[in-house]
Structures are given as C-alpha cells and as structure tokens.
Amino acid sequence: MCWHHNAEAVTDVVLDEGSPRPATRVEAVPPQPPPQEPSTADWAMRLLDGFDLAIVVCDERGVVRQVSAEARRLAPGVAEGGSLADSAVPELAAAAARGQAAFEASAGGRALVGRRRQLGGGWTAWHLRDVTARRARDDAMLAERARSRFLARASRQLGLSLNPTRTARTVVELAAELGHAATVVLPTGEYVHGVRGATPQVGRWTSEQLPPALVEAMDGTAGGVERHHAAHFGAHRHVDLSRAVEAVTVPLRGAEAPGPALVLWLSGEAQAVEDPDGEVLEEFATRAGTALAAARAHAEQARTAAVLKRGLLPAPLPDVPGLAFGAEYRPATGVGSLGGDFYEVVPSGAGASFVFGDVVGTGVEAAVTSGVVRQALGALRRVPVEPRRALEVLNSSLLDNAPVDRRWFVTAVLGDAEVGVDGGIRLELTGGGHLSPLVLRRDGRAEFVKVGGMLVGALPAASFRTVEVDLRPGEVCVFYSDGVTEARGGADGAELFGAERLAALLTGCHVMPPTAVAQRVVLGAQEWLAGREHDDIAVLALRAAA
Amino acid sequence: MTDREELMAALAAADERAAVAVALRLLDRGVPAETVLLDLVAEAQAEVGRRWQVNEWSVAREHAATAINERVIAAVGSRVDVPPTKGHVVVSCLDGEWHAVPPRIVAEVLRGRGWRVTFLGASVPTAHLVSYLHEHGPDAVALSCTLSRSLPRADQVVAACRATGTPVLVGGRGFGADGRWAKQLGVDSWAPTAPAAAELLEHPEWRRTAQPAPPRRADPEYAALRTRRAELIGAAVDALYERFPPMRGYDERRLDATLEDVGHIVDFLSASVYVDDVELFGEFMAWTAEVLAARGVPVASTEVAMSAMSRVLEDHPRALRHLDHGRQVVRVA
Numbered sequence: 001m002c003w004h005h006n007a008e009a010v011t012d013v014v015l016d017e018g019s020p021r022p023a024t025r026v027e028a029v030p031p032q033p034p035p036q037e038p039s040t041a042d043w044a045m046r047l048l049d050g051f052d053l054a055i056v057v058c059d060e061r062g063v064v065r066q067v068s069a070e071a072r073r074l075a076p077g078v079a080e081g082g083s084l085a086d087s088a089v090p091e092l093a094a095a096a097a098r099g100q101a102a103f104e105a106s107a108g109g110r111a112l113v114g115r116r117r118q119l120g121g122g123w124t125a126w127h128l129r130d131v132t133a134r135r136a137r138d139d140a141m142l143a144e145r146a147r148s149r150f151l152a153r154a155s156r157q158l159g160l161s162l163n164p165t166r167t168a169r170t171v172v173e174l175a176a177e178l179g180h181a182a183t184v185v186l187p188t189g190e191y192v193h194g195v196r197g198a199t200p201q202v203g204r205w206t207s208e209q210l211p212p213a214l215v216e217a218m219d220g221t222a223g224g225v226e227r228h229h230a231a232h233f234g235a236h237r238h239v240d241l242s243r244a245v246e247a248v249t250v251p252l253r254g255a256e257a258p259g260p261a262l263v264l265w266l267s268g269e270a271q272a273v274e275d276p277d278g279e280v281l282e283e284f285a286t287r288a289g290t291a292l293a294a295a296r297a298h299a300e301q302a303r304t305a306a307v308l309k310r311g312l313l314p315a316p317l318p319d320v321p322g323l324a325f326g327a328e329y330r331p332a333t334g335v336g337s338l339g340g341d342f343y344e345v346v347p348s349g350a351g352a353s354f355v356f357g358d359v360v361g362t363g364v365e366a367a368v369t370s371g372v373v374r375q376a377l378g379a380l381r382r383v384p385v386e387p388r389r390a391l392e393v394l395n396s397s398l399l400d401n402a403p404v405d406r407r408w409f410v411t412a413v414l415g416d417a418e419v420g421v422d423g424g425i426r427l428e429l430t431g432g433g434h435l436s437p438l439v440l441r442r443d444g445r446a447e448f449v450k451v452g453g454m455l456v457g458a459l460p461a462a463s464f465r466t467v468e469v470d471l472r473p474g475e476v477c478v479f480y481s482d483g484v485t486e487a488r489g490g491a492d493g494a495e496l497f498g499a500e501r502l503a504a505l506l507t508g509c510h511v512m513p514p515t516a517v518a519q520r521v522v523l524g525a526q527e528w529l530a531g532r533e534h535d536d537i538a539v540l541a542l543r544a545a546a
Numbered sequence: 547m548t549d550r551e552e553l554m555a556a557l558a559a560a561d562e563r564a565a566v567a568v569a570l571r572l573l574d575r576g577v578p579a580e581t582v583l584l585d586l587v588a589e590a591q592a593e594v595g596r597r598w599q600v601n602e603w604s605v606a607r608e609h610a611a612t613a614i615n616e617r618v619i620a621a622v623g624s625r626v627d628v629p630p631t632k633g634h635v636v637v638s639c640l641d642g643e644w645h646a647v648p649p650r651i652v653a654e655v656l657r658g659r660g661w662r663v664t665f666l667g668a669s670v671p672t673a674h675l676v677s678y679l680h681e682h683g684p685d686a687v688a689l690s691c692t693l694s695r696s697l698p699r700a701d702q703v704v705a706a707c708r709a710t711g712t713p714v715l716v717g718g719r720g721f722g723a724d725g726r727w728a729k730q731l732g733v734d735s736w737a738p739t740a741p742a743a744a745e746l747l748e749h750p751e752w753r754r755t756a757q758p759a760p761p762r763r764a765d766p767e768y769a770a771l772r773t774r775r776a777e778l779i780g781a782a783v784d785a786l787y788e789r790f791p792p793m794r795g796y797d798e799r800r801l802d803a804t805l806e807d808v809g810h811i812v813d814f815l816s817a818s819v820y821v822d823d824v825e826l827f828g829e830f831m832a833w834t835a836e837v838l839a840a841r842g843v844p845v846a847s848t849e850v851a852m853s854a855m856s857r858v859l860e861d862h863p864r865a866l867r868h869l870d871h872g873r874q875v876v877r878v879a
C-alpha cells in the first residue's frame with residue numbers, strides 16, 4: 001500500500017456528502033443554556049458522538065482541547081491537553097506541523113482524510129473521516145471501467161484486419177495488457193509472441209516442440225481457461241520466458257477444432273488491466289477467436305480468388321530484342337482488378353506476336369470471357385494459321401459457346417511485329433472491329449491507322465482485315481480501349497474524351513519510352529474524368545527501339 | 547562534367563543506357579546506393595521539373611527524362627542486395643497520383659535498409675490497396691502524396707489503411723515543406739525523407755496494430771466545392787470569354803487546356819479549404835503564375851477566373867478567404 005497525498009480528492013469527498021461544518025456546529029449550540037443543563041462544550045461533544053463525527057478541537061496554542069470518540073478511534077494518540085504531534089497518523093501530525101488545511105492517509109488497508117476549519121479566536125478543528133469503503137468502491141468501479149474499456153477497444157481493434165497474421169498480432173498486443181506477455185499459436189504451429197509494449201515476433205513451432213497443454217487447448221480437449229506453472233512449458237529458445245511465473249492457456253475457438261490457442265504469461269507484477277477472476281480473459285478469448293476465424297475464412301477465399309484471377313490478369317510484358325513495350329490496365333471496378341480489356345505479348349521468330357482487345361461488358365463476367373478469348377487465340381497461335389483465320393475461328397467459337405441468354409462480343413487486334421535489320425519494325429495488324437491504333441511518327445505527328453474488320457462474336461459471316469504498318473526506329477504504335485476515348489468529362493462532365501484529344505495528347509510523345517506513353521494516356525483520361533466513373537481502360541504501346 | 551551534369555545530358559537526350567551507366571559507375575566506385583538515389587537521381591529529377599516549368603523543355607521531353615530516371619532507379623535498386631530481415635513495407639501512390647518517382651526512391655532506400663518492399667505503382671485504386679493490405683498483412687504501408695490537391699484523398703486513404711490495422715506512414719511534398727498539412731489532417735506519421743522514414747520504422751510502436759482513425763467532421767464548404775465543381779469551372783470559363791479576349795481565338799486544344807487549368811484551380815482550392823490553410827492555395831497559384839508567365843499567358847487571366855469563382859461562392863466565407871489570398875499572390879507575382 002502506498003500513501004496518497006491528494007488535497008483535491010479530499011475536498012471532493014468532504015463536500016460531496018454535504019458533511020456538516022464542525023465550526024458552525026460548535027457555534028450553533030445555544031449560547032445561554034439553563035443552569036441545570038450540561039455546558040456548551042458538553043453539548044457539542046454529545047452531538048459529535050451521537051452522530052459519530054470525528055472532530056479534534058485545538059486552541060490558539062495548538063493544544064488539543066476536545067477529541068470526539070470517533071476521532072480517538074481514527075487517530076489514536078490524540079488526547080485532550082496533548083498535541084496533534086502525538087497522533088499515530090503521521091500525516092495528521094505533519095499537516096498540523098506544516099500548517100496545512102488538509103491531509104490524506106492510508107495505511108493497513110484503511111484510508112483516512114482530514115480537513116481543518118478555523119473556529120475563530122485562533123481555535124481550529126480537524127474533521128477526520130474514514131473513507132476506506134468509499135475508496136474501495138471507487139477502485140472497483142475504476143477497475144471495472146478499465147476492463148470494459150479494454151474489451152471495447154479489443155472489439156474495435158479485432159474487427160479491423162482480415163489478415164490472419166495481422167489479426168494474431170493484434171490479439172497478442174491486446175492480450176499482453178492482461179499479463180506480462182502473450183503468445184498466439186495457430187494449429188499449423190505458427191506463433192506470434194509479444195512482451196507488453198515490445199515488437200511481437202513471428203515464428204513456427206514444430207509439433208514436437210508444442211507443450212501438451214497447448215495441444216490440448218488447440219484440439220478442444222481443454223475446456224477453457226487453464227492455469228499452469230510457466231516452468232511446465234519448458235525452456236523455449238524462441239521466446240524469452242525468464243520472467244513468467246504462470247502460464248494461462250485459453251482456446252481461441254472460432255469454428256471447428258483444432259483452432260488457435262492463446263497463452264498468457266503472468267509475471268506476478270501489476271498488469272495494465274487487472275483481471276483477478278479471469279472474466280475479461282474469457283470474454284476477450286471469445287472475441288479474438290471470432291476475429292481469427294473470420295480472418296482465416298477470408299484468407300482462404302482470397303487465396304482461391306487469387307489463383308483464379310492469375311489466369312485472367314495480363315501477364316508481364318516480355319523482353320524482346322529490338323522492341324520495347326509499355327502497358328497500363330485500369331479496370332472499371334478497381335476492386336480485384338478484373339475487367340474485360342485484355343492484352344498479351346509473346347516473343348516469336350524475329351519479333352513478337354500480340355493481341356489487344358476488349359470484351360463488351362465489365363467486371364468478372366467480362367474477365368472470364370476475355371480469358372476464354374485469350375486461351376483460344378493462344379492455342380491458335382501454336383498451329384500455323386493466318387491471323388484472319390484465327391479471328392474467324394474465334395468468331396464461330398464465340399457464337400457457338402456463348403450462353404443462350406447473352407452474346408459474347410469482342411473487339412480485337414492481332415499483331416505480328418518483325419524487327420528489321422535497320423531497327424525498324426514491320427507490323428502486320430489484323431482487325432476485328434477494334435479502335436484504330438495510333439502511330440507516333442518521328443516528326444512528332446500522331447496518326448491513326450485504320451485496321452477495320454468486324455466485331456467478333458456477333459455475326460456468323462463476319463469478315464476481318466489485315467493491314468501492314470512500318471515503324472521506323474523510335475516510332476511507337478499505341479493500342480487503347482474505348483474506356484479511354486469514351487471517358488466522360490469536360491465542362492459539363494458529359495463530353496467524350498474522343499480520338500482527337502487522344503491524338504493531341506500524344507503528339508510529340510514519340511520520344512518517350514512506351515511505359516511513359518501508356519501512363520500518359522491513362523493520366524490524360526483520368527484528368528478528363530476528374531473522378532467520374534469509367535469503363536475498363538487498357539493501353540499497350542510498342543516502340544521500335546531506336 | 548560532374549556526374550549530375552552527365553546524367554542531365556543523358557536524360558536530355560533520352561538516352562537510357564548512358565543515364566543508367568552514370569549511376570552504375572558511381573556504385574562501382576563504392577558510392578552507397580542511397581547516396582546515388584537521394585543526391586544524384588532525386589536532384590536530377592527536380593532539375594528536370596525546373597526545365598519544364600521555365601518552358602525550356604517540352605512536356606514530352608520532360609516525360610521521357612522522367613521515365614528514364616525511373617529506369618535508373620530500378621537499375622540502382624537491382625544492384626542493392628540487402629537481405630530483407632526487418633519486415634514488409636508496402637509503398638504506394640494515392641489514387642489519381644502519378645508522381646511515381648518519389649515513392650520509387652523511398653521504396654529503394656527502404657529495401658537497401660533491410661526491408662522487404664512492395665511498390666504498388668502510380669495511381670493505385672484505394673480498394674485495390676486495401677485488399678492488398680488484407681491479403682498480405684504487411685508491417686506498414688507508406689503513402690506518397692506529391693500533389694497537394696490530393697490531400698483530401700490522402701486523408702481518406704490513410705483512414706482506409708488504418709481500418710485494416712496497418713500502421714500508415716506518409717510523405718511527399720504534397721504535405722507541405724515541413725509536413726504541416728499532415729499535422730493539420732491529424733496524421734502524425736509524416737516523414738520528411740526516405741532515411742527518416744527508415745528510422746521511424748525501427749521504433750517498436752511502429753509494429754503495433756494501428757488504431758482506427760477518428761471520424762472526420764463534415765466540412766460543408768469543402769462539400770460545396772466538390773459538388774459545384776462543374777458550376778465553378780463554367781463560371782470561370784464564361785468570365786474568361788468575356789474579360790480575357792485572347793481566349794476567343796483559342797482552338798479546341800487550347801480551350802481544353804484552359805478548362806483543365808481552371809479545373810486544377812478548383813481542385814487546389816478545395817484541398818486548401820479541406821486543410822484550412824490559405825497557403826496551400828497560395829503556393830499553387832504562385833506556381834501557376836510562374837508557369838503561365840513562362841509561356842506568355844497573362845497572369846491576370848487567373849484573377850478573372852478566381853473572381854468569377856468568388857461570385858459563385860459568395861455565401862462561403864472560408865472559400866472566399868482562400869480565393870482572396872490566391873488573387874493577392876498572383877497580383878504580386
């Protein structure tokens with residue numbers, strides 16, 4: 001126990017209860033009592049004792065003149081004719097010696113407060129009060145409040161992450177406030193260990209290293225909170241347990257067993273949040289278990305989605321001697337980054353083959369269709385077949401395989417780039433109704449190349465066209481989807497960005513590496529959109545390396 | 547020729563090979579990669595910007611030089627072989643922010659100091675960033691903001707990242723020279739430089755789960771500026787037609803450019819009101835005045851535009867104060 005010195009608290013306590021002012025009481029006694037009745041002083045004393053008030057009255061020299069029974073009980077040693085220095089409560093003696101008007105003392109589990117009043121003529125009175133019960137109530141309330149605040153904070157923090165490791169770290173950080181350190185162990189043996197206030201460590205235990213008590217907490221054999229000697233956990237070279245005396249294991253049950261478990265290491269020192277009967281720990285474990293289970297479920301779904309997505313997202317651009325590529329891909333939805341625009345570049349012979357296209361529609365469904373299209377074209381590349389024929393096969397395949405209730409429309413350009421001896425490039429472009437690519441000439445002009453052809457997947461008798469384009473060293477060919485040209489913006493937010501603006505944006509940009517060209521297109525469209533929604537945006541730029 | 551001059555010459559000629567060679571030569575001589583990135587590459591980049599600003603270089607030339615400088619950063623980075631022992635940091639540009647050179651440098655510096663770094667690139671959609679954080683659970687995320695007009699967005703993105711429990715670090719000149727606009731937004735984790743960021747990340751409190759950001763009070767003036775953006779641009783353009791005769795002779799492309807410039811004025815004004823500091827708008831207008839002057843456009847035209855906006859916003863005292871300040875700045879410019 002420690003000694004409190006807090007004059008503020010004293011004022012509060014005394015005034016809160018509207019306690020009588022001893023001085024007033026003393027003076028309130030009738031001035032002229034009938035002769036047969038007790039003296040004023042006697043009356044005062046009877047009143048004080050009748051109400052169990054602890055009052056010590058001193059005269060102008062500091063000599064104790066009156067001590068009520070309650071005062072004698074609270075401050076033994078103080079007696080009429082003596083001095084306050086005789087008090088067994090050193091704080092009272094000290095306050096009197098220093099001329100202070102209040103004191104606060106606590107010893108042997110009891111708390112005492114005192115206040116001094118002037119009675120006039122240099123006389124003073126001390127009013128003493130035993131506030132032990134009240135203090136205990138206050139402390140209990142504060143502790144209770146700290147516990148509920150901790151749980152509220154825990155809920156808030158545990159609700160944040162959907163990442164299993166991050167969530168386990170959060171559990172450890174929070175749990176460490178209930179003890180000296182905490183460890184979360186996942187059924188895989190992965191663990192996060194953290195000492196209060198320090199950086200958590202992440203590691204893995206093999207199943208042989210796992211103490212039996214932990215295995216029981218994880219597989220559901222152990223019922224709930226269990227206390228063990230820390231020594232039973234053996235020495236772990238991974239975590240420093242030198243200060244731990246006791247280990248409390250709790251299953252962090254989410255769904256099925258085996259599930260994660262928490263070990264709370266207690267050192268016997270004060271904790272940030274006191275939890276004598278373990279109720280907070282139990283409640284916390286429930287919330288932590290739910291959060292960990294949610295994070296694990298989310299991670300599993302995310303993993304599945306990532307595997308499925310991998311085949312639908314544009315692959316990285318290859319390095320091809322004599323050619324430089326740049327691309328940008330900004331799906332409408334943003335989330336998950338799936339869309340109907342697609343491109344693919346593969347090295348071939350003396351250059352590269354590529355495809356750039358746009359499935360009508362957005363989101364996951366368009367992305368799945370674009371995957372089908374890319375796969376079909378990829379397979380067709382392996383058999384020697386003319387690009388025009390390839391588009392015809394794709395056309396009939398899309399017509400045959402589209403679900404009955406909808407059509408799969410695609411616009412696409414297939415390209416073959418052949419690097420010439422002079423560093424120039426011969427491009428053979430076969431069009432399936434896609435927007436005309438732009439060629440950035442060496443004089444700075446940006447000119448459209450009409451490729452033409454019909455939409456793929458719309459008509460059985462669709463026809464496609466092939467054109468040839470020559471790029472001199474340093475010239476660039478840019479493919480883009482209608483998400484660029486149909487971006488809405490301008491003064492009223494309804495005007496289309498359009499092909500002319502795009503050409504103007506790229507005029508003089510032949511000097512830029514193709515990555516910068518592709519970025520400039522998307523940046524231009526974004527500035528035009530000024531935050532409005534847009535369709536999928538894709539750009540592929542190819543440059544004859546100068 | 548100094549190394550810096552040599553690099554500038556290579557950038558001016560858009561000669562990637564020569565530019566990369568200058569940097570690699572320094573590494574071969576034993577100059578630390580961090581020094582090459584911060585003292586050579588970053589400085590050269592600022593010089594590239596200056597040449598565009600004073601109209602010495604065309605936009606295309608500036609873009610080409612910047613893109614090549616990015617390749618230099620990548621080349622220097624690929625030479626750095628420090629085992630990643632300290633944890634995982636995700637570095638990202640805000641949505642709509644295309645200044646990728648600064649965060650790329652930050653990413654390489656952190657990598658060189660033993661962090662595993664993922665750089666997500668330019669203009670990263672917020673939803674993508676958030677799902678990345680959930681999926682990979684990095685130790686921290688570092689956000690770069692170069693354009694002050696992105697500050698409201700930065701505020702949103704910081705809150706979104708903190709809501710994943712990931713500690714957030716911010717940096718970039720968009721937050722003001724001394725990071726004062728980060729403080730203004732209540733973001734206490736601003737770092738002035740990449741090395742300062744690396745030091746900050748060493749502190750154990752950085753490894754703790756982030757607290758969710760407190761909800762921000764709605765600012766009706768900022769909201770009005772956002773919803774009335776088109777109206778403000780329209781009013782400014784009408785006023786320019788009337789009181790700035792050269793505009794009547796503009797072709798479509800120049801009209802587009804004017805529209806874009808006026809749009810930037812509104813966006814910077816909004817950001818300025820959002821962080822409640824007229825200096826933000828003032829700095830932007832001072833820069834605009836300089837750029838226009840270098841291109842022979844009378845600076846008075848921006849005054850016409852700002853006055854027209856003031857008339858639209860007559861019931862918005864704070865926005866008016868910012869516009870007044872902007873007008874004052876261009877008048878002295």
Ligand code: B12
Nearest residue numbers: 588595643644645646647648688690693694716717718743
């Ligand atoms: C290159 C450049 C561009 C290129 C960017 C290409 C790219 N791939 O990066 C392009 C052409 C796209 C561009 C476009 C625009 N730009 Co610009 N651009 C610049 C320029 C010239 C250089 C920026 C740069 O890379 N600096 C070098 C870096 C290394 O220095 P730094 O930014 O200070 O970064 C260091 C620190 O700040 C810190 N740091 C940075 N980020 C972070 C993050 C963390 C976490 C930490 C810890 C530290 C940190 O570490 C860095 C390394 O030391 C500057 C002018 C300049 N001199 O800086 C203008 C500038 C940034 N642009 C500007 C503007 C206005 C624009 C446009 C709006 C112009 C227009 N009219 O279209 C567009 C907007 C584009 C967009 N939506 O993003 C203004 C911004 C004004 C303002 N007050 O906000 C500037 C400042 C020009 C000026 N002089 O005023 N720009």
